[in-house]
Amino acid sequence: MSYCTISQVSGVDRCTRGTACLCGHLHSEGKTHVGSGTLYHPPGFTGISSSSSGAQAARLVDMPFEARQPEPMQRSGAFDNPQYTEVTHNASSSITHYRRFAPNQPEVTQPFPTPPRDVRDHDDDRPNSIEPANFLESMFSLAWAEDQPNRARTPQAHGLIEPAEPDVDSDAPEEPDPVQSAMVGFLSLDRNVESNSLPFILQAYSAWMNIFLFEPLRVADIFRNDISHSYVLGEDYRQLMNLLAVTVYDVTRSSDYDPVNSPSSFMSEVILRRRLGEAGARVETSRDRDRRLAQDAMLKTCEFIAGLCNIGSLSRILSFMQFTAPIFRRACPGPLDELANLPALLVSMVAPLQFFSTFDVLLGALTGRPMFFRYAVNFSPELPEALFLLENGPGMRWKYGFPDRLLLTLGKMNGLYEDFGPNVPIQLVDELEEEIKRTQPIVSDMDSPVLAMGRMVVQECWILAALIYLYMGLCGASSTDARVAKVRTKFMRVLASVRPRRNVDSFLVFPMIILGLATNNWDERTTIQQRLLGVPECSRPGIFGNDFVRMLGHVWSKGSRVVWSDLRQACWEVSGM
Numbered sequence: 358m359s360y361c362t363i364s365q366v367s368g369v370d371r372c373t374r375g376t377a378c379l380c381g382h383l384h385s386e387g388k389t390h391v392g393s394g395t396l397y398h399p400p401g402f403t404g405i406s407s408s409s410s411g412a413q414a415a416r417l418v419d420m421p422f423e424a425r426q427p428e429p430m431q432r433s434g435a436f437d438n439p440q441y442t443e444v445t446h447n448a449s450s451s452i453t454h455y456r457r458f459a460p461n462q463p464e465v466t467q468p469f470p471t472p473p474r475d476v477r478d479h480d481d482d483r484p485n486s487i488e489p490a491n492f493l494e495s496m497f498s499l500a501w502a503e504d505q506p507n508r509a510r511t512p513q514a515h516g517l518i519e520p521a522e523p524d525v526d527s528d529a530p531e532e533p534d535p536v537q538s539a540m541v542g543f544l545s546l547d548r549n550v551e552s553n554s555l556p557f558i559l560q561a562y563s564a565w566m567n568i569f570l571f572e573p574l575r576v577a578d579i580f581r582n583d584i585s586h587s588y589v590l591g592e593d594y595r596q597l598m599n600l601l602a603v604t605v606y607d608v609t610r611s612s613d614y615d616p617v618n619s620p621s622s623f624m625s626e627v628i629l630r631r632r633l634g635e636a637g638a639r640v641e642t643s644r645d646r647d648r649r650l651a652q653d654a655m656l657k658t659c660e661f662i663a664g665l666c667n668i669g670s671l672s673r674i675l676s677f678m679q680f681t682a683p684i685f686r687r688a689c690p691g692p693l694d695e696l697a698n699l700p701a702l703l704v705s706m707v708a709p710l711q712f713f714s715t716f717d718v719l720l721g722a723l724t725g726r727p728m729f730f731r732y733a734v735n736f737s738p739e740l741p742e743a744l745f746l747l748e749n750g751p752g753m754r755w756k757y758g759f760p761d762r763l764l765l766t767l768g769k770m771n772g773l774y775e776d777f778g779p780n781v782p783i784q785l786v787d788e789l790e791e792e793i794k795r796t797q798p799i800v801s802d803m804d805s806p807v808l809a810m811g812r813m814v815v816q817e818c819w820i821l822a823a824l825i826y827l828y829m830g831l832c833g834a835s836s837t838d839a840r841v842a843k844v845r846t847k848f849m850r851v852l853a854s855v856r857p858r859r860n861v862d863s864f865l866v867f868p869m870i871i872l873g874l875a876t877n878n879w880d881e882r883t884t885i886q887q888r889l890l891g892v893p894e895c896s897r898p899g900i901f902g903n904d905f906v907r908m909l910g911h912v913w914s915k916g917s918r919v920v921w922s923d924l925r926q927a928c929w930e931v932s933g934m
Contacts, residue, residue: 557606570755575749601625601664604664670901690705745761758864761799798813842875889902
């Protein structure tokens, strides 16, 4: 699927992708953008009103972390007042080479983040947050949820962490969750008051962040400020935020969440598609005003797409991104007749631009489909490469777990694959290979040893997956190629260094999909399949993660020798797109 950017100001159609464009087809149908006229209205759609005041939200902005004291909150009465449950996990793994940063390293300003995606517990009654005292240690728990239903022992040494026995008689008070404290802990409000919808939104997102983000504590304050600023924009935004919060709240409470029985996700999509459709039908004469119009229309699309990865299919996600794509391009900085610069989008401080471009690149690498847009990867004195090597760089490592610099490499690789297929010039291949091999996992000195090892495992697997993509995708090698076999062996060894556990495997789903293309041995394929199916989103039919498992099944059914083009065919067979 390809797009061109259309300048209705100058009346000149200007294509910026370099692949087949669909705009002529759109114009012949009298549409302004892909997907127009396809709104879905679920039965009984009604809005959710909110009477919360802007003054309440104003108290949230720029409040220092130390000034906030935890105050437990429940979902307000308007949302049936369900209760939260908590659990803890701890972890260990073994990787030795990585980049560490001292606390005094220069930092860059963090862009506003987007809510998280699909990482859940293996058990059916999922805990929605991790016990706060051990939050940092437990982000990469290596124990099954059923092995430790309530608690996990705090690590006593740097060795392997064993699951703790459940302590059902313990009456020790729970310590505050640092993410929840950063988001809502300082609020002291009557939980029976209707205007407490803002605290509910904040707490719902804090629970989701604990489960679905790679580095939740790193961006907790940024999430809080972003939600608070959005909350005072008006009743329409509050209605949409309430719907999104209801969805994330329900998703974090149970892996059996059924969007059919809880239509808040469909209501959110109706509102977002309406806003995007209205923006598509209106073009400002000034480029700056038109860009701001498009950015306003895209507000909360990143949260919706991220949440959709937990409850929706691959085809539904691709359909919504296709609908959003023309508005995204108008929202990007720079002229419309040039390629959008990926580094500039990541440092733009505009969450929808950061998320859409990042996810576009990831889906291109994971499905074999052309990206919705081609991106330039150009560094400059204002946007140096070193910016993406920082611990607190502008990329979305905090969300998915890949090194920030690696995403830019994947963006270049996607473009080259679209241009050359499996016949990329050898000089470019050598440069990309060196670029990937220079990439190192980034871990802070402030991370605990257990947490650092878990994060190294995930980042190392992303790097190895990029090498497999390089050899199979851009060089045309099959899964039996010696280079592929060497990387596959190392990948399997790294994967075997951590036992199958939710907190690691949920961040390894994407790299393991690429690993699956490189495997010929059925024992290895069975291992990968079991690790994937241990993540709830990958085991439930009709969900994004399960669609990728089905894609691997289609690829493996063709025989032992796999080539990269099999991935694109499998995506078509599973999603129809």
